[in-house]
Amino acid sequence: MLRSVRADLRTASARSARARGRRLPAVAAAVLAAGLTAACGPSSQPAGAAFPSAARQSAGSLPADGLPAGAESASGSPEVSATASTAPSASASASAQPSAAPSKSASAAASRKPSAPRTSAPPAPARVPxxxxxASADAQKQVDAALRAAKADGRMVLLDFGANWCGNCKAADKVFAQPQTTALLGASYHLVKVDIGGSSSANSALLGKYSPSGGTYRMPVLVVVSPSGSxxxxxxxxxxxxxxADGINAFLRQWAS
Known part of the structure; x- marks a missing residue:
């Protein structure tokens, strides 16, 4: 009876040892797989998911070091893919960042101030005698100089033939001296005063050139000549x-252009 009980105890102990021998390698594999997964960073899969068959393998299918076949390659793959997915490419980072400084052309355009519009200043008023x-002046030279100036600035030439003893000529001179009339003359005419009250044949010939109708002249004789001489x-x-003032100013405005 005692011999039978001892035999049964030895049989149960042997079975328990064999069972422990089968479970220990599987537990060791599961613990090692969980450690490798934690070393690779967080994962959506539960610990040990990289080795789904590790816990189910029997002790006889494990290698001597306790790792399932292919465990090293499985543990390396998630780390590479995680790095690739979390780090953006260099080209994407460069395109996403704004330019550090504007281009030289943009900076020059921004700093360039609009230029002020150019305006041509009106010519200075012509001299009004x-x-x-x-009577001693060379009237022909004065007329020639006035015509040259008229060609340069586009003004008309006003020839005033008269005499110092002529009352109407003195009345016209008083109007010419008034500010408004002086401004009209200076802006639009080159005035030349020619004495025909003396004995100057040159001045009389000049009057006949620009007023060829002849007869008795009533002074002053006012002749407007274009820059071309007509x-x-x-x-x-x-x-x-x-x-x-009203009569002479109206006359000057009428023939100014």
Whole structure:
């Protein structure tokens, strides 16, 4: 009876040892798989999912070191894929970041100030001679100089043929001296005063050149000449305007252009 109980105890102990021998390698494999997974970083899979068959393998199918076949390659693969998925490529990072500095052309365009519009200044007023007539002046040279100036600036030439003893000529001189009339003359005309009250044959010939109708001249004779030298109006033919500010100013405005 005692011999039978001892035999049964030896049989149960042997079976328990064999069972422990089969479970220990499987537990060791599961623990090792969980450690490898933790070393690779967090994963959506539960610990040991990289080795789904490790716990089910029997002790006889494990190698001597306790690792299942292919465990090294399985543990390396998730680490590579995790690095590739979390780190953006260099080209994507470069394209996402804004440019550090604007281009030179953009900076130059931003710093360039609009230029002020260019305006051409009006020409200075022409000189307006004072009252009276200079009998000693070379009238022909004065007319030639006025025509050259007219070609340069586009003004008209106003020839005033008169005499110092002529009352109407003195009345016209008073109007020419008024500020408004002086401004009109300086802006639109080169005024030349020619004495025909003396004995100058040159001045008389000049009057006949620009007022060739002849006869008795009623002074002053006002002749407007274009820059090209052609006569535009001759008061010996048309008659003088009223020798007032309104009359002479209207005449000057009419023939200014």
């Amino acid at each position: 004072g009252p009276g007539y200079d 006569v535009r109006t001759d008061t010996h033919v048309t008659g003088n305007p009223p020798l007032t």
